[in-house]
Amino acid sequence: xxxxxxxxxxxxxxxxxxxxxxxxxxxxxxxxxxxxxxxxxxxxxxxxxxxxxxxxxxxxxxxxxxxxxxxxxxxxxxxxxxxxxxxxxxxxxxxxxxxxxxxxxxxxxxxxxxxxxxxxxxxxxxxxxxxxxxxxxxxxxxxxxxxxxxxxxxxxxxxxxxxxxxxxxxxxxxxxxxxxxxxxxxxxxxxxxxxxxxxxxxxxxxxxxxxxxxxxxxxxxxxxxxxxxxxxxxxxxxxxxxxxxxxxxxxxxxxxxxxxxxxxxxxxxxxxxxxxxxxxxxxxxxxxxxxxxxxxxxxxxxxxxxxxx
Amino acid sequence: xxxxxxxxxxxxxxxxxxxxxxxxxxxxxxxxxxxxxxxxxxxxxxxxxxxxxxxxxxxxxxxxxxxxxxxxxxxxxxxxxxxxxxxxxxxxxxxxxxxxxxxxxxxxxxxxxxxxxxxxxxxxxxxxxxxxxxxxxxxxxxxxxxxxxxxxxxxxxxxxxxxxxxxxxxxxxxxxxxxxxxxxxxxxxxxxxxxxxxxxxxxxxxxxxxxxxxxxxxxxxxxxxxxxxxxxxxxxxxxxxxxxxxxxxxxxxxxxxxxxxxxxxxxxxxxxxxxxxxxxxxxxxxxxxxxxxxxxxxxxxxxxxxxxx
Numbered sequence: 372x373x374x375x376x377x378x379x380x381x382x383x384x385x386x387x388x389x390x391x392x393x394x395x396x397x398x399x400x401x402x403x404x405x406x407x408x409x410x411x412x413x414x415x416x417x418x419x420x421x422x423x424x425x426x427x428x429x430x431x432x433x434x435x436x437x438x439x440x441x442x443x444x445x446x447x448x449x450x451x452x453x454x455x456x457x458x459x460x461x462x463x464x465x466x467x468x469x470x471x472x473x474x475x476x477x478x479x480x481x482x483x484x485x486x487x488x489x490x491x492x493x494x495x496x497x498x499x500x501x502x503x504x505x506x507x508x509x510x511x512x513x514x515x516x517x518x519x520x521x522x523x524x525x526x527x528x529x530x531x532x533x534x535x536x537x538x539x540x541x542x543x544x545x546x547x548x549x550x551x552x553x554x555x556x557x558x559x560x561x562x563x564x565x566x567x568x569x570x571x572x573x574x575x576x577x578x579x580x581x582x583x584x585x586x587x588x589x590x591x592x593x594x595x596x597x598x599x600x601x602x603x604x605x606x607x608x609x610x611x612x613x614x615x616x617x618x619x620x621x622x623x624x625x626x627x628x629x630x631x632x633x634x635x636x637x638x639x640x641x642x643x644x645x646x647x648x649x650x651x652x653x654x655x656x657x658x659x660x661x662x663x664x665x666x667x668x669x670x671x672x673x674x675x676x677x678x679x680x
Numbered sequence: 681x682x683x684x685x686x687x688x689x690x691x692x693x694x695x696x697x698x699x700x701x702x703x704x705x706x707x708x709x710x711x712x713x714x715x716x717x718x719x720x721x722x723x724x725x726x727x728x729x730x731x732x733x734x735x736x737x738x739x740x741x742x743x744x745x746x747x748x749x750x751x752x753x754x755x756x757x758x759x760x761x762x763x764x765x766x767x768x769x770x771x772x773x774x775x776x777x778x779x780x781x782x783x784x785x786x787x788x789x790x791x792x793x794x795x796x797x798x799x800x801x802x803x804x805x806x807x808x809x810x811x812x813x814x815x816x817x818x819x820x821x822x823x824x825x826x827x828x829x830x831x832x833x834x835x836x837x838x839x840x841x842x843x844x845x846x847x848x849x850x851x852x853x854x855x856x857x858x859x860x861x862x863x864x865x866x867x868x869x870x871x872x873x874x875x876x877x878x879x880x881x882x883x884x885x886x887x888x889x890x891x892x893x894x895x896x897x898x899x900x901x902x903x904x905x906x907x908x909x910x911x912x913x914x915x916x917x918x919x920x921x922x923x924x925x926x927x928x929x930x931x932x933x934x935x936x937x938x939x940x941x942x943x944x945x946x947x948x949x950x951x952x953x954x955x956x957x958x959x960x961x962x963x964x965x966x967x968x969x970x971x972x973x974x975x976x977x978x979x980x981x982x983x984x985x986x987x988x989x
Contacts, residue, residue: 595876601910657887
C-alpha cells in the first residue's frame with residue numbers, strides 16, 4: 372500500500388494511473404500537480420486526486436510543492452516530456468530520502484540526461500519508465516481505471532537505483548495490472564525508434580507529400596481503407612511527435628538511414644523490373660508480420676479449456 | 681437486363697460481381713471460366729454461376745470457350761492481372777460484335793497495352809475498369825452480394841470505346857450499387873501509385889527492414905497498435921503486389937522518388953534539430969488527414985432527419 376502518490380499531469384496517462392491504483396486499493400492519498408488550474412480542479416471534482424499541489428505561490432487551497440511532496444512514497448511525471456527537466460528541478464529541493472520518482476515519457480536517454488542535470492546525486496531516486504498505452508485522447512475526463520490492464524510498462528533502471536526503489540515503481544504498475552519489462556535507456560530508445568518513432572515519421576511524410584501535390588484533392592478522393600490504416604498514426608499530435616523525434620534524434624536518425632537504404636535497394640529492383648527481388652522483400656515482410664500477429668493473438672487469447680490437455 | 685455475363689476468375693471480385701448482379705435481378709445467365717476445375721465446380725455448387733466454360737479442350741460438361749462466349753453481353757476479367765493478356769488472346773477469336781469486355785485489374789496502362797496487343801482492332805470492345813474493394817480473402821466462398829455497395833469503380837475508357845459500350849459496363853456496376861468514376865488510364869495509375877501502391881511498398885519495406893535486424897524478436901515484442909495498423913497492408917499477397925508494382929512501374933518509381941526526396945528533407949531537419957521544420961511537416965499531415973477523414977465520414981453518414989431543415 373502506497374501512503375501518498377504525487378502525479379504531475381493528470382490527463383489520460385497520469386489520471387488513469389491514479390484511477391487504477393485507487394481501484395486496486397493500492398494508495399491512500401493522491402495529490403495532483405499541473406499547470407492548468409482548471410484541469411486540476413476537474414481532476415479533483417472527478418475524484419481522481421484528493422488534493423492539488425502547485426509550483427510557485429500557493430493559492431485557493433492548493434498545496435505548495437514542499438507540502439505536496441512531503442511524505443510521498445512515489446511521484447509520477449506524466450506531463451508533456453518537454454517539461455520533464457523543469458519539473459524535476461522544481462522537485463529537487465523538496466525531494467525527501469524516502470520518495471521514489473518515475474516518469475511516463477516515450478523516450479528515455481534524454482529523460483535520464485535531464486534527470487542527472489536536475490537532480491544531481493538524487494538521481495538515484497529516479498527510476499525512468501514508459502507505459503506503452505494509447506494516447507489519442509487527453510485531459511482528466513479521458514482517464515480510466517483499466518488503461519494499463521495487460522499493457523507493457525518498460526522500466527529503464529539506472530545503475531544508481533536501488534532494487535527496492537525499482538521494485539516500488541514496478542509494484543505500483545503491477546497494481547494497475549500492467550506487465551513490467553526492463554531495458555536499458557539506450558535499448559529502449561533503439562527499440563521504439565524502430566517500431567514507433569520511425570513509422571510515425573514515415574506516415575506524416577507520406578500524408579504531407581500527398582497533401583502538397585497540386586492534385587491532392589483527386590488523390591485523397593481515391594484513398595481507401597489501406598491508406599487510412601497506414602496513416603492513422605499521422606493523426607497524432609504534431610507537437611508531441613516533434614518532441615519525441617528530437618528527444619530520440621540519434622536512434623531515429625539511425626533507423627531512418629537504414630530504412631532509406633532499404634528503399635534505395637527496392638527502387639533499384641523496381642527500376643530493373645526485378646520481380647524476384649521485390650517478391651523476396653514482400654514475402655519476407657508478409658511472413659514476418661504473420662508470425663508476429665500470430666504470436667500476439669496467442670498471447671492475448673487464453674487457452675481454451677476444450678483444447679487443453 | 682443482361683442476357684449473359686461471362687466471368688473469368690470467380691473469386692472474391694468476380695464471384696461478388698456475379699452475386700450482386702443476380703441479387704439485383706440484372707442478369708439471366710452467368711458463365712464462369714477459370715483455371716481451377718475445383719474452384720469452378722464450387723462456384724457452380726454455390727449458385728454463383730450457371731455454367732462452366734474452359735479454354736482448350738472441353739471436358740465434363742464444361743463449355744468450350746466459343747460456346748461460353750456466344751451471345752454474351754458482358755465479359756469480366758477478374759483473374760490475377762498477370763493472366764490478362766493470355767485471357768484476352770484466348771477470347772479474341774470468339775469475340776462477337778455485340779459483346780463488351782471489361783476487367784478488374786488494379787493497374788490500367790499495362791492492361792490497356794495488353795488489350796491492344798491481344799485484341800487488335802477489337803480493343804474498341806474493351807472498357808478497362810477497377811473496382812476499389814478489399815481483397816483480403818479469395819476463392820468462390822469469399823464472394824458476397826454486397827461487396828460493391830457504395831464502393832467506387834473507376835472506368836478508364838479508351839478513345840476507341842463507344843459511349844454505349846462504356847455505359848453497359850457502368851450500368852452493370854451500378855446494379856451492384858457501386859459508384860462510377862472516370863479517369864484516363866494514366867491518371868488512374870498515377871493516383872493509385874500515390875495512395876495505394878507506394879504505401880504497400882513502404883509497409884513491406886519497413887517490416888522486412890525490421891525482420892532482418894539481429895534483434896528483430898526484441899523489436900516485434902514492443903511493436904504496438906500503431907505499428908499494427910501502419911503495416912496491415914504488408915499482410916497482403918506478395919505475388920499480387922509484385923505484379924502490381926511491376927505493372928505500374930513508371931508511376932510507382934515517380935512516387936517513390938518524390939517520397940524519398942521528402943524523407944531526405946526530413947532527415948536534414950532532424951539532423952539539424954529543426955523542430956519548427958519537423959512540426960510544419962507533421963502539422964500539415966495531421967491537418968490534411970483530419971480534413972480527409974472528416975470528408976469521408978460526412979460522405980458515409982446520411983444526414984440526420986433531426987438536423988435537416
